[in-house]
Amino acid sequence: MDTATAAREVFVAGLKNAHAMENQALSIMQPQLNRLENYPELSAMLDQHIRETEGQLTRLEEILDSLSEKASGLKDTMLSASGSMAALTHSAAPDEVVKNSLANFAFEHFEIAAYRSLITTAELAGVQFALPLLEQNLDEERRMAERIDQSLAPTTERFVMLKASGQRADI
Numbered sequence: 001m002d003t004a005t006a007a008r009e010v011f012v013a014g015l016k017n018a019h020a021m022e023n024q025a026l027s028i029m030q031p032q033l034n035r036l037e038n039y040p041e042l043s044a045m046l047d048q049h050i051r052e053t054e055g056q057l058t059r060l061e062e063i064l065d066s067l068s069e070k071a072s073g074l075k076d077t078m079l080s081a082s083g084s085m086a087a088l089t090h091s092a093a094p095d096e097v098v099k100n101s102l103a104n105f106a107f108e109h110f111e112i113a114a115y116r117s118l119i120t121t122a123e124l125a126g127v128q129f130a131l132p133l134l135e136q137n138l139d140e141e142r143r144m145a146e147r148i149d150q151s152l153a154p155t156t157e158r159f160v161m162l163k164a165s166g167q168r169a170d171i
Contacts, residue, residue: 007124012069014118018137019060019071021114025053025107032100035171038162039097042155045147052140059133066129096171101148101155108145115141 029046036043064071115138122130162168 004125007121008067008127011118011121011125011127011130012064012067014114014121015060015064015067015069016071018114018118019057019064021111022053022057022060025111026050026057028104028107029053032104036097037171038168039155039158039171042097042101042151045144045151049140049144052144056137056140059137063127063130063133067127095159098156098159101152105145105148105152108141108148111141112138112145 029050033043033046033050036046061071115134119131119134119138122128122134
């Protein structure tokens with residue numbers, strides 16, 4: 001097998017994984033968004049990123065279609081289910097909003113790494129048309145990671161202040 005053929009196989013597998021990853025992200029963010037009562041800034045940030053993620057899925061599907069490939073329904077279902085379980089698990093934590101912020105920060109960096117790898121394999125496979133679409137997804141993930149990074153201290157401070165005042169701080 002030559003390098004271009006191997007790179008294409010790795011690229012297609014990575015695209016399917018990224019599609020499932022973005023579905024997982026949606027299954028994590030939507031329940032969080034529905035539970036944010038005391039954190040309007042986080043709510044707005046998640047709402048915006050949900051819309052970005054939906055666009056990322058569309059771009060991934062466009063690339064897959066151009067390659068005569070389809071997303072993996074099994075991977076999409078499995079990762080969506082695991083994302084829903086993670087969201088459910090965090091909802092039982094007394095520091096849910098802080099725990100979600102930490103997990104979201106880590107997940108964004110996982111997505112950044114996935115898109116960087118996809119860009120490399122697209123280049124190796126000679127799939128140039130995919131590069132701007134993948135770069136757009138990568139840029140959105142980097143911006144979200146930066147927004148989460150900037151919100152970690154204020155979110156933690158708000159959590160502590162609400163808890164100290166006897167108010168419900170976890171959501």
